[in-house]
Structure formats: C-alpha cells, structure tokens
Amino acid sequence: MDTRRLRSSLGMLVFALLFVISIFPVFHLIAVVFINGSSVIASNFPGFFYEERPLPGTEEVGGVGPYILGTLILVSLATVIATPIAIFAAIYATQSLRSRLGFATSTLTRAMIEFPTIIVGLSVYGFLRILDEVLGMIGLQNPIPRFSALSGAIALAIVMIPFIYTQIEDGLRSVPNDLREAIYSLGSSRIKASIIMMRYIKATVITALAIGIGKALGETAPLFFTAFGSDLYPPIDAGMLFRPIGSLTLGIYNMALSGYDNWIRASWGAALILLSISITLFIVSRILSHRRW
DSSP states (O other): OOHHHHHHHHHHHHHHHHHHHHHHHHHHHHHHHHHHHHHHHHHTTTGGGTSOOOOTTSSOOOOOHHHHHHHHHHHHHHHHHHHHHHHHHHHHHHHOTTOHHHHHHHHHHHHGGGSOHHHHHHHHHHHHHHHHHHHHHTTOOOSSOSSSHHHHHHHHHHHHHHHHHHHHHHHHHTSOHHHHHHHHHTTOOHHHHHHHHHHHTHHHHHHHHHHHHHHHHTOOHHHHTTTBOOSSOOOOSTTGGGSOBOOHHHHHHHHHTSOOHHHHHHHHHHHHHHHHHHHHHHHHHHHHHTSOO
C-alpha cells in the first residue's frame, strides 16, 4: 500500500472514530432514559399515562397524566401565538430588505435565540406584575394572571418565535430570483407574492414548526415564573387558562429533586415520554419535509 492510500485510510479511520465519539453521548442518553423509564411505565401500564402523581415515600409510582395534558395545552397555545407572529415577521423582513426596520427585525429576532430562557420567563412575570399595578391604579383587574397557563404559553411563544422565524426567513431568502421575477411580472402584490412563496417553502415551514415545538417541549426555566406548575388535572372550564398548570418538564424537575424514591422513579418515566414525543416529532417532520406537495 502506497503512502497516499495509507494516509487516506488513516484519515477515514480518524473521521469514523470522531463520528462514533460524537454520537455516543446521544445514544447513551437515549439508552439510559429508555432502560430506566420503560421499567417504571411497565410497572403501572397504562395507568402511568393518566393517573396523578402518588403520595411521596410510598411504593406507588402513580402517573403523569396532568403533566402530559398540561404540556399539550401549553405547547399548543404557544404554537398558535408564535406561528403567525414569526411568519409575518419573516415575510416583512424579506420583503423589506432595504428598510432599517426590516434589518432591525431580522437582527433582533435572531439575537433572541441566544437569550437565556429563564430571563424570558422572568420578563413575562415582571411585565404582568407591572400591568397588575398599572391596572390596579385605575380600578381594573389584570386579565392575565401571573401564574397561569396563558402566561406560560406566552413565555414559551417568545422562546419559539426566533427559531420559527429564522428557518422561514432563510427559506424565503432561498427562493430563486427567477421565481420572484415571474411572480411580480404577473402583477402580483407583495402580499400575494408572499403567499405564493410560502407555498413554495412548505417543507421549510414544517421544519420550522417542528424545531419551535421541540424547543418549547423541553423548556423548564420560563415556566417557573409563569405556569408555576400543578400536580392535578386542570378543571375543563372557561377559567382553565387562567390557573397554574403543570408540564412534563416541571414535573421531572420537581420529582427528580424531591428525594423520594417513588417520585424519582416516576421522573424517569416522564422523561421517557417527553423524549419519545420529541423523537416522534422529529421523525414525522423529516418525513413531511421530504414529501412532495
């Protein structure tokens, strides 16, 4: 074997070794969560998915039903709030390339990706507290309680917006110039042209939503000051969004640090459910993004 082939083989071996080293922590994490979580879920299947958290210090593992429902409510509401804001902001930024406001929108929104999410939660809490005081001075009540599902959804929406925005803006900027010129040559307005281009990047929009939802699913810090957490099922009534609500991430955090063996075990099961939702979301988004529309 000559020197060139030897160097090539050694280089490929090094790259393969680095690849294995880089993905090992991911598979190790998945394996540990699956091994610990599956045994907990199997010990109380299917009750683990709908029962409430058990009493501390007992032999029961109970369930995480309220946390699953709370997570679905929070993420769904946050997605409804964040998606139109991110889409309209991305459209405006791409349609106003020479505008200072368009440039500022793009720069500030992308900078929000680096914001610590606990600051987002604290900012929402602080804003609602100031709103409480201002409205109280004129005899009015704040329509959004500081500790509620709605305030938690607002915090998660703020976290989601830059991730959805960035993907959609990049997708709109990647639209071929020939297509842009063809659209405008037909006399289309900016609004009509934006609608056509959004259809052109459907796969990017799906990916953006998946990234945003995935980010919101794993957030704990912004919910400390907003959703606050609850171990019970929220009453299904008009005031459901105005009361504290639990989530899988808050439940995992509280149970894992509790010191009670049955709660720690339950946190492994909750972690497996959260991980399974995230992986399923990723797989589905990849399938849909590669589908011909």
